[in-house]
Every structure is written in C-alpha cells, then in structure tokens.
Amino acid sequence: MTDLPIPHSTGRAVGSLRGSMLVLEQTWTWYRRNWKATIFSSVGLPVLYLLAMGLGFGSQVRAGAVPGGLTYLVYLAPALLPTGAVQTATGECTFPVLSSFEWSKIFHGVTATPITPAQVVGGWLLWVGSRLVTSAAAYVVVAAAIGAVTGPGILLSAVFGVLTGMAFGAPLVAFAATVKSTGTAFNVVFRFIVVPMSLFAGTFFPITQLPAWIRPIAWITPMWHGTELARGAAFGTLTWGPTLLHIAYLLALFFVGFRLACWRFRLRLTA
Amino acid sequence: MSVRSSPDPALVSATSLVKRFGSFTAVDGIDIEVRRGEAFGFLGPNGAGKSSTMRMIACVSPRSSGDLRVLGMDPDADGPKIRARIGVVPQADLLDAELTVRQNLQVYGRYFGLSRAHVRAKAIELMEFAQLTDRADSDVEPLSGGMKRRLTIARSLVNDPELLLLDEPTTGLDPQARHLLWDRLFRLKQDGVTLIVTTHYMDEAEQLCDRLVVMDGGRIVAGGTPTELISTYSTREVLELRFRPGDQVNAVPKVGDLADRIEELPDRLLLYTADGEDTLAATYEAGVRPLSSLVRRSTLEDVFLRLTGRSLVD
Numbered sequence: 001m002t003d004l005p006i007p008h009s010t011g012r013a014v015g016s017l018r019g020s021m022l023v024l025e026q027t028w029t030w031y032r033r034n035w036k037a038t039i040f041s042s043v044g045l046p047v048l049y050l051l052a053m054g055l056g057f058g059s060q061v062r063a064g065a066v067p068g069g070l071t072y073l074v075y076l077a078p079a080l081l082p083t084g085a086v087q088t089a090t091g092e093c094t095f096p097v098l099s100s101f102e103w104s105k106i107f108h109g110v111t112a113t114p115i116t117p118a119q120v121v122g123g124w125l126l127w128v129g130s131r132l133v134t135s136a137a138a139y140v141v142v143a144a145a146i147g148a149v150t151g152p153g154i155l156l157s158a159v160f161g162v163l164t165g166m167a168f169g170a171p172l173v174a175f176a177a178t179v180k181s182t183g184t185a186f187n188v189v190f191r192f193i194v195v196p197m198s199l200f201a202g203t204f205f206p207i208t209q210l211p212a213w214i215r216p217i218a219w220i221t222p223m224w225h226g227t228e229l230a231r232g233a234a235f236g237t238l239t240w241g242p243t244l245l246h247i248a249y250l251l252a253l254f255f256v257g258f259r260l261a262c263w264r265f266r267l268r269l270t271a
Numbered sequence: 272m273s274v275r276s277s278p279d280p281a282l283v284s285a286t287s288l289v290k291r292f293g294s295f296t297a298v299d300g301i302d303i304e305v306r307r308g309e310a311f312g313f314l315g316p317n318g319a320g321k322s323s324t325m326r327m328i329a330c331v332s333p334r335s336s337g338d339l340r341v342l343g344m345d346p347d348a349d350g351p352k353i354r355a356r357i358g359v360v361p362q363a364d365l366l367d368a369e370l371t372v373r374q375n376l377q378v379y380g381r382y383f384g385l386s387r388a389h390v391r392a393k394a395i396e397l398m399e400f401a402q403l404t405d406r407a408d409s410d411v412e413p414l415s416g417g418m419k420r421r422l423t424i425a426r427s428l429v430n431d432p433e434l435l436l437l438d439e440p441t442t443g444l445d446p447q448a449r450h451l452l453w454d455r456l457f458r459l460k461q462d463g464v465t466l467i468v469t470t471h472y473m474d475e476a477e478q479l480c481d482r483l484v485v486m487d488g489g490r491i492v493a494g495g496t497p498t499e500l501i502s503t504y505s506t507r508e509v510l511e512l513r514f515r516p517g518d519q520v521n522a523v524p525k526v527g528d529l530a531d532r533i534e535e536l537p538d539r540l541l542l543y544t545a546d547g548e549d550t551l552a553a554t555y556e557a558g559v560r561p562l563s564s565l566v567r568r569s570t571l572e573d574v575f576l577r578l579t580g581r582s583l584v585d
Contacts, residue, residue: 005463006307011383011430013351019382026378030369109365112331113382114351270332271292 013114016122023110023123024130043138046084050077050139053204054148068235070150076204077148078157078234082226083203084139085132085165090194092128093169094186097176107269117265121173121258128169132162149234156233160247164226167250170257177264202227225249280343282307282434282465283328287337290323297323299489300337307433310456310466312483314476314571316581320489321469322362325438328467329359342434355383358432358464362439364423368412372403372422375411380429393429400455401425417448424455434465441475453478473571485571487579497571504577505569506531508547512540512554512561525557534576543573 014022031038050073058072068075100107107120136158143149172189179185200210201223207215218224225246232238283305290298298320305311313321326332327339330346330353339346341353366375373394380390398404401421406414411422420440427435440456441449456479460466470476476483477497484494493500510530514522516538523535529550530542540561544550547566554561575581 007431007433007463009356009431009433010385010389011355011432013355014382014384018384022381025381026367029374029378030367034369104368105363105365106367108361108363109367109379110382112329112354112359112361112365113379114355114384115382116351 011114016116016119019115019119020122020126023115023120024126026106026110027123027127043135045087046080046135046139047142049080049084050143050146050148054080055146070235073146073148074150075231077143078154078230079203079227080143081136081139081154081157081161081230082164082223083198084135085161086168086223086226087194087198088132088135089128089165089169090172090189092131093124093172094176094179094189095183097124097173098179098183098186101177101268102180107265111269117269118262120269121261121265124173125166125170125258125261128173129162129166132165136161151234151236153234153236157230160226160229160233163247163250163254164222164229167222167226167253167257170254170261172257174257174260174264177261177268197221197223222250222253281305281340283311283339283341283467285324285328285337285339288324288327288334288339289336290320290327290332291335296489298327301484301486301489301491303484303491303494305434305465305467307465308460308463309481310460310468310479312476312480313467313469313486314471314473314480314483314575315469315486316471319486321486322438324486325436325467325469329357329436330354331359355430356433358427358430358435360424360427360435360437360440362442364419366411366419366422366426369410371408371410372398372414373407375422376426376429379426383430385430390429397425397428400428402451415448417444417451420444420448420452421455424452428459432464434467435459437466437468439469439471441470441472449475473575476571483571485575485578487581492578493574500571500574501569505573506543507545507569508543509567509569509573510542510544510547510550510554511565511567512542512559513538513563513565514540514561522554522559522561525559526554529553529557532577541573541576543569 054073054076058076061072110120111117140149140154140158143154175189201207201218201221203223207218207224210218229238229243229246232243281304283303285301285303287300287302288298289296289300301324313324315321323332327334327346328341330341330350333347342356344353346353367378370378376394376397377390380393381387385393398407401424403418403422403425406418411419414422424440437456441452444452453475456466466479468475468479480497482494482496483500484491485500486492493504495503512519512522519535519538519540522540523533526533526540526542530544532543534541534543542550542554551564551566
C-alpha cells in the first residue's frame with residue numbers, strides 16, 4: 001500500500017472586519033467593470049433634483065420667513081444630501097440583495113468559504129457606505145459649482161447625509177433578506193415609504209407646514225432627522241441637544257437594522 | 272510493503288446525525304466515517320437526504336441533532352476554521368456570472384485569507400487544470416455548462432483543500448464533459464485529496480468511490496465498497512427479458528424457479544442469477560418467448576432496486 005501525500009490546505013479563517021472588506025472587494029471587482037451603468041442613478045438623480053427644484057422651481061420662490069432669507073436653491077442644497085443618500089441606499093439595499101440570494105445566489109457561494117453571513121452583511125453595508133460617500137462628494141462638487149453652497153459646513157452635511165442613508169439602508173437590507181421570488185414586496189417600500197418620505201419629511205419645506213397630527217410620522221423617518229442635521233451643519237445653526245438626539249436616533253436605526261440583517265441573513269443562508 | 276495504521280482520526284465522522292426542516296426530517300439519524308485519502312460516496316435518488324448531509328458536512332447548514340466532526344472539529348463551534356480547509360462544489364454552480372473566469376477564482380481565493388499574489392498565481396494554475404486558460408478573461412455567463420462546472424471545481428481547489436465535497440458533480444453534463452471531470456477528480460485523489468461525492472448515477476459511484484453508502488428516505492440502507500455491495504445484495508449476473516408492456520406478468524410463473532430473485536418492471540423481468548446464459552437457455556426450455564433478452568453484470572442500480580424496491584432515476 002502506497003502512502004498518499006497528505007495535503008495541507010493554505011486556507012484560513014479571516015477576522016470579522018477583514019471578511020467584510022473581502023466581500024466589499026468582490027463587489028468592487030464587479031463595480032470596476034460596470035460603474036458606467038450606475039453612475040447616473042447615484043450621482044445624477046440628486047443633481048437633477050437640485051437643478052429642477054432648486055434652480056428652476058426655486059426661481060419662482062420668494063425668500064420668505066421659512067427659508068430664513070436664503071434663496072431656495074441654497075435652502076434646498078444641503079437637504080438633498082440625506083434625501084439623495086436614502087434614495088441611493090434604497091437602490092442598493094433592495095433588488096441587488098434579493099438577486100444575490102435568489103438569482104445570482106452569490107451570497108450562497110460566499111458563505112461556503114470561511115466567510116460568515118454576518119460578514120456578508122458587513123461587506124454589503126460597507127459597499128452601500130462607499131457608494132453613498134462617492135455620491136455625496138460628487139453632489140457637493142456640482143452644488144458648489146452652481147452656487148448652491150454657502151460655506152464648508154456642507155461637508156458636515158454630507159457626513160450626516162451618509163449617516164441618514166445608512167440608517168435607512170441597514171433595516172432595508174434586513175427586510176430584503178426576507179423577500180422572495182421577484183421582489184414585488186419592494187414596491188411597497190418605494191411607494192409608501194421612500195416617495196412620501198422624500199416629499200414630506202422636510203426636504204423641500206419645513207415639516208412645521210404640515211398639519212400637526214401628521215408631524216409625528218415625519219419625526220420617525222430617518223430623513224427628517226437627516227435634513228435637520230444637514231441644514232443645521234450647512235447654515236451653522238446646530239445646537240448640541242437636538243444634534244446629539246438626531247445622531248443617536250440615526251445610529252440606533254443603523255445598529256438595530258444591522259443586527260436584524262445579520263439574523264435574517266443567517267436564517268436564509270444556513271437553512 | 273507495509274500497511275501502517277492511519278495516523279489520522281477520521282476526516283469526517285457522524286453519529287446519529289439528523290437534519291429537520293420544520294416537521295420534515297431530511298436526514299434521519301445517519302452514521303458515517305470518512306478516512307483520509309479515500310473517495311466516499313452517497314448514492315441515492317433525489318430527496319434521499321444526500322444534499323442536506325453534504326451541507327452539514329460543509330458547515331453551511333447546522334445539524335438538528337446528533338454528533339458531527341469534520342477535520343476533528345465541531346462545525347457548530349469552528350465552522351469558519353473548517354470551511355477554510357475544505358473545498359465545496361455545490362449542486363448549483365453559484366459563480367459570479369458578471370465576473371471573468373480569472374476574477375471568479377481570485378475573488379473566491381481571497382475569502383480564504385490568501386494574498387493577492389498567491390491567488391493570481393493559483394488562478395493561472397487552476398485554469399490550466401480545468402482547461403479554461405483560453406477563456407481566462409471572458410465572462411462566466413456565456414460559458415457552457417461543462418465549462419462552468421469545471422470552473423466551480425477549480426474554484427473549490429483555490430485553498431488546496433484537504434477534503435473536497437462534490438454534490439452531484441456531473442448532473443446535466445454530456446458524456447464527454449463527465450469523463451473530463453472524472454479524470455480531474457482521479458488526479459486530485461492521486462494528490463491525496465479526500466473526496467466525498469453525492470450522486471444518483473450508479474456509474475459515477477462505481478467509477479469514483481472506494482466506499483459508499485446507499486441513502487433512501489433520509490436513512491442509510493447499506494454501505495461498503497461497490498464490489499461488496501453488489502456481491503452482498505445482488506447476484507453476479509442479471510438476465511433482462513423484455514416483453515410487450517403487460518405481458519411480463521404471464522411469464523413470471525414459468526421463470527420463478529430459474530433465478531435467485533426476480534424483479535418485475537413495467538416492460539421487463541430482471542432475473543438475478545450466477546450465470547445469465549444458462550438461465551436464458553432454461554427460460555426458452557420453459558417456453559418463455561421474450562421480445563428480446565440481455566445478459567449483463569450486476570450494478571449498483573440492482574443493489575438499489577433490491578434495497579428500496581425502486582430505481583435510482585425515475
């Protein structure tokens with residue numbers, strides 16, 4: 001009987017953050033080949049809003065009590081950072097997640113390696129975060145170029161914008177992990193959450209203009225907290241108490257969403 | 272020449288292993304032991320519990336009860352550590368169709384903590400092994416089924432696994448592609464890689480497996496080498512008599528005493544016997560006139576038929 005060689009595997013388990021970075025690396029490898037197809041949706045849409053609503057529609061808006069003497073363009077510019085971030089996050093946290101479970105099934109391939117479902121969640125959120133950062137940066141450049149920016153505070157607005165997008169994206173990833181088949185369930189999210197939130201949660205006008213009974217609905221949206229923070233940062237009107245509360249609320253949404261997503265990913269990938 | 276006792280404990284051992292999905296029991300208390308360097312098979316029809324067993328061994332799906340050790344470790348406690356050292360060829364390819372062949376190998380290799388330089392070199396070696404070098408930089412999407420399957424196998428080797436799990440490796444492939452894959456698996460075995468294969472093809476089980484278990488309804492109904500299984504559960508030869516569907520019933524009383532055992536199929540009678548030609552002559556003497564007849568060796572298909580009363584591929 002001949003002795004067979006005994007192979008020694010070169011593989012090893014990686015740390016939790018490093019595992020997430022490797023998931024990001026796979027998505028990035030894909031993005032490097034496909035970025036042109038997605039550039040418009042991520043950078044283009046908030047810029048279009050700024051041009052149409054800020055420059056176009058804003059030309060018909062007289063400075064009144066509400067925008068505090070600012071032109072409507074300047075008033076709108078920082079608020080489109082959280083709003084745009086939520087919309088971009090919505091795109092990245094719905095169908096692409098469903099597809100990775102159901103159609104391409106790449107999540108199933110990844111979790112056959114030492115990578116865990118929680119690391120896949122981490123990697124996906126890193127990917128969403130990096131998309132939000134680049135979109136926000138591009139948006140700030142365009143906004144500054146058309147004179148919609150009053151000072152460097154807009155950079156802090158951009159940070160709050162990214163935070164808002166993540167606060168909405170993390171729970172949405174958890175929800176996407178429960179969606180089956182063709183993803184018609186996402187239409188409910190688009191129609192009854194994202195669109196009304198974008199229109200009524202403080203982006204285009206202060207929620208004090210809403211009937212009093214409807215305002216509490218705006219308060220629970222991450223977008224309202226985000227627009228409050230983004231405008232406060234841009235116009236230098238932030239005060240400690242409310243600022244910390246807004247940030248705490250957004251961070252809480254993010255962490256709860258992250259935990260829920262880890263749980264749902266584990267259920268779906270280890271059945 | 273000396274036979275030395277194995278220095279390693281079993282690479283995979285399971286005791287009373289169970290997998291339940293709600294009220295459905297997919298794997299119903301199986302015991303197995305896979306030793307280093309062997310090719311071990313799970314043979315059974317679809318739904319027998321083979322894939323569920325593989326997913327538990329692959330440390331993807333947690334067991335419902337029983338004990339399981341893979342590479343000496345407990346999958347519940349050390350899943351990532353075990354997965355780092357094994358290779359998995361799942362039933363569906365699970366490739367990233369929008370990346371190239373090379374990128375699929377490199378990206379996957381990185382998940383095993385391997386450096387960029389290492390996976391670059393490894394990808395080239397594996398594309399050579401899987402005969403995909405000329406497609407290195409094309410997308411995976413348009414590749415043929417056989418090429419995708421070879422890429423999946425190549426990908427599973429990126430970490431030089433000690434144990435390779437193959438779930439229905441050749442289902443859906445044409446004969447040429449199957450033989451190419453089998454050839455690659457033999458080479459891996461030569462290199463000392465332990466193989467665990469599930470299949471519902473008896474020829475695949477006979478070709479690849481040193482030892483196998485037959486599964487049905489979540490249980491192991493028999494186990495051994497292919498030769499042992501055939502000699503235990505079947506005769507050396509089988510005489511197949513083909514009739515017009517329905518007519519075979521009339522022949523049963525006439526041939527009943529001529530064989531060790533008879534199986535009645537919709538259009539055929541299978542006569543299990545030590546010498547098929549002798550038995551054929553005897554059936555003609557008994558006045559039986561089949562449409563056609565065939566004498567062949569017993570296969571694992573016959574073992575399966577004997578054990579479960581059903582054929583493997585329905």
